[in-house]
Amino acid sequence: MSQPINIARYCLLVLPLLLVSGCKTQPPKLLNPQVTGYNHTSAAINWFKVNGDGGPNLGPHQGGGKFTCCTTVPRQWQPGMKATVEWEKDPEPFSSVNWPQPMFSEAWNNQAEAHRAQYTRHQVTVEIPRYEDVGSMNVHFLPCDQVLVAVNGVLPGYPGYPHNDVINALNMEEPEKCPKP
Template sequence: MCKTRNWKTAVSLAVWLSAVLLVTACRSQSPMLSAPVTGYNHTSAAINRFSVNGAGGPNLGPHQGGGKQSCCGVVPRYWVPGLRAVVEWEKDPDPYSYGKWPERPYSDAWNKRMAREKQRYSRHKAIVEIPWYSVAGTLKVHFLPCNQVRVSADNIKVMDPRYPYSYPMKMEEPEVC
């Protein structure tokens, strides 16, 4: 009889604890969500690397983007006024130049030339507003001419008319910014 009572007590306690954990789990929602990072390069330069709020994104060739994602940035579950992103990136103004070099790829001469070429890369940083969203989603970074960037954090596809930006992949780049 005593063994039966202990077994019933243990089962009752387990059921009660499971119910409590289930209720508290449903009530607790993190104010922040994990978000993949992707980019769209609307320029003729290459974006060698970039980050948004410290989360790295994929490298982007000229006029490319949207195909690769990196994990993960963080966004608020619900949009708040004044929401901003810090974007940092490195840009190669002549991404295909190495294809015209006479040096054998990865030879000492080629590596020296590449080191000189990398000195032409530029590094940038911008703080930009993130437009309103109803459902948090992917952090999408748009690289525009004249070192301008835009960021969205919604769950809307880029080609959807509701998406906050509508830039062509190949944008005209002015001689002087």
């Protein structure tokens, strides 16, 4: 009679160990990096999205604005990876300081509404450069509505960042004429 109890006890002790040792934890295939924006232009970026995930607003010539959440990328880079970036741009973000109407008066509100009508919306799909380590999803807004992205764990300006040749300054001037896409 004691033998069945010992076998049952043995099974109860050994079975969980076998289950745990047989299941090795695999790293996730997808990661969720934080979205960071860099605005290299004189316009304001009112909002932006990367693959449908939101990013922060960015004032003119500002960088490092982080959104509280993230987007999704594979742990390992794959050839042909792309990101779709959508954004709203205010071409004259400081124009309200010159409006003669009293702030928040009916005339001022009308002027603000007319100003908002000048906002433009854009969308572009860009290549994601090769990365080894996932860092922030960095989005660079350049003159002429050009966008660059990077996901690697290297910060802009440091060796190994894929766009250091283009993004060495946040204060880029809009050319008189933009090249046609």
